[in-house]
Amino acid sequence: MSTTDTARYPVPAAEHRVRDEVQRSRFLTVLAPAPTIEAAQAVVAAVRAEFPEATHHCWAHVVGPPGSTARIGLSDDGEPHGTAGRPMLTVLLHSGIGEVAAVVTRYYGGIKLGTGGLARAYGGTLQEALATLPRAERVQRVALDVTIDYAAINVAQQLVAAHEGTIEASAYGADVRYRIALPDTRAAALA
Numbered sequence: 047m048s049t050t051d052t053a054r055y056p057v058p059a060a061e062h063r064v065r066d067e068v069q070r071s072r073f074l075t076v077l078a079p080a081p082t083i084e085a086a087q088a089v090v091a092a093v094r095a096e097f098p099e100a101t102h103h104c105w106a107h108v109v110g111p112p113g114s115t116a117r118i119g120l121s122d123d124g125e126p127h128g129t130a131g132r133p134m135l136t137v138l139l140h141s142g143i144g145e146v147a148a149v150v151t152r153y154y155g156g157i158k159l160g161t162g163g164l165a166r167a168y169g170g171t172l173q174e175a176l177a178t179l180p181r182a183e184r185v186q187r188v189a190l191d192v193t194i195d196y197a198a199i200n201v202a203q204q205l206v207a208a209h210e211g212t213i214e215a216s217a218y219g220a221d222v223r224y225r226i227a228l229p230d231t232r233a234a235a236l237a
Contacts, residue, residue, distance in 0.1 A: 053185065053186040053229060053230055053231045054183055054184065054185050054186070054229070054231075055111050055112050055142075055143075055144045055183070055184050056112070056142060056143050056144070056181040056182070056183060056184070057079055057081075057143060057144055057145040057146065057181065057182055057183070057184045058077055058078060058079045058143065058145070058146050058179055058180070058181065058182070059079075059179075059180040059181055059182040060078075060079070060180060061076065061077070061078040061079075061089075062076070062077045062078070062175060062178070062179045062180060063075065063076050063077075063175075064171070064174055064175035064178065066170075066171045066174060067155075068159065068163075068167040068170075068171070069155060069157040069159060069163070070155025070156055070157050071152055071153060071154055071155035071157070071159065071167070072152070072153040072155065073150055073151065073152055073153075073167065073168075073171045074097070074100075074150070074151040075148065075149070075150050075151075075171050075172055075174070075175035076089065076093050076148070076149045076150075076151070077146060077147070077148050077172075077175055077176065077179050078146070078147050079145055079146070079147075080107050080108075080109050080145050080146055080147035081109065081145045082109060083107075083109050083117055083119065085109075085147070086107035086109055086119060086147035089105075089107075089147040089149060090103065090105045090121075090147065090149055093105075093149040093151060097151050099153075100151045100152060100153055101124075101152050101153055101154040102122075102123045102124055102125055102130070102150075102151070102152040102154075103123050103149055103150075103151050104121060104122055104123045104125060104130035104131055104134060104149070104150050104151075104152070104168060105119070105120065105121050105123070105131065105134070105147065105148060105149045105150070106118070106119065106120040106121075106131050106134035106135040106137075106138055106147075106148050107119050107120075107138070107146065107147040107148065108135075108138045108139060108143075108144060108145070108146055109145060110144055110145065111144045112139075112141065112142045112143055112144040113139055113140070113142075114144065115139070118135060118139075120132060120134065120135045125152075125164055125168075126161050126164065128161075128165070129161050129164035129165050129168065130150065130164060130165070130168040132165075133165040133166075133168050133169035133172075134148055134150060134168050134169060134172050136169065137169050137172045137173055137176070138172070141176050143176065143179070143181065144184060145184060148172055148175070150168050150171055150172060152167075185210075185229050186229065186230045186231075187227050187228060187229055187230065188227070188228065188229075188230040188233050189214065189225055189226065189227050190225070190226045190227075190228070190233060190236070190237070191223065191224070191225055191226075192223070192224050192226060193221050193222070193223050193224075194221065194222050194224070195221055195222070196221070196222060198222075199222060202222075202224065205236060206224075206226055206228070206236070209228050209229075209232040209235060209236040210228055210229050210232055211226050211227060211228030211229075211232065211236065212226070212227050212228070213225070213226055214226065214227050
C-alpha cells in the first residue's frame with residue numbers, strides 16, 4: 047500500500063468518459079466510482095450492455111485507498127495477455143486516486159497495433175481520461191455518541207463543526223445526547 051493518507055484520499059466524483067483514436071481504432075474510456083468490488087463489476091457490466099458491438103471491453107479497478115493492492119481486478123477481454131488490463135491497472139495504482147473502476151472499450155480500426163502498441167494505447171487513453179477526471183474527497187468517518195448538559199449545546203455544536211463533524215441524531219431529555227459523525231483523524235481531538 048502507498049504512503050497516501052488512507053483516512054482521506056481523492057475518488058471519482060462521478061462517471062467520466064473520454065473518447066480517443068489510435069491508428070483508426072476508437073477507444074472509449076469510462077471511469078467511475080467503485081467503493082466495492084460489486085460496484086466495479088457493475089460498471090463493467092453496464093459498459094458492456096451499452097456497447098455490445100465493441101471489439102473489446104478491457105477493465106481494471108482499485109477498490110480502496112490509492113495504490114492499495116488488497117482489492118484489485120483486471121481483464122484483457124480477449125486482447126493478447128498483458129496488453130490491456132495490466133497497463134490499465136498500473137496506471138490506476140500510480141494515479142493517486144482510490145475507489146475507481148476503469149473500462150476501456152475498443153472498436154478495432156483495421157490496423158494491428160502489436161503488443162507494445164496495445165499496451166501504450168490502453169494505458170495512454172486511461173492516463174488522458176484520469177487527467178480530466180472530476181474528483182471528490184473520500185473521508186473515513188466514525189460515529190461518536192456524546193451526552194452533554196443543555197448549557198453546553200452551543201459550545202458542542204461549534205466544536206463539532208470545527209472538527210469537520212456533523213450531528214447525525216439528537217435526543218433531548220434530562221440531558222442532551224448527540225450522535226456525531228466526523229473524520230476519524232479528528233475524533234481524539236474532539237474528545
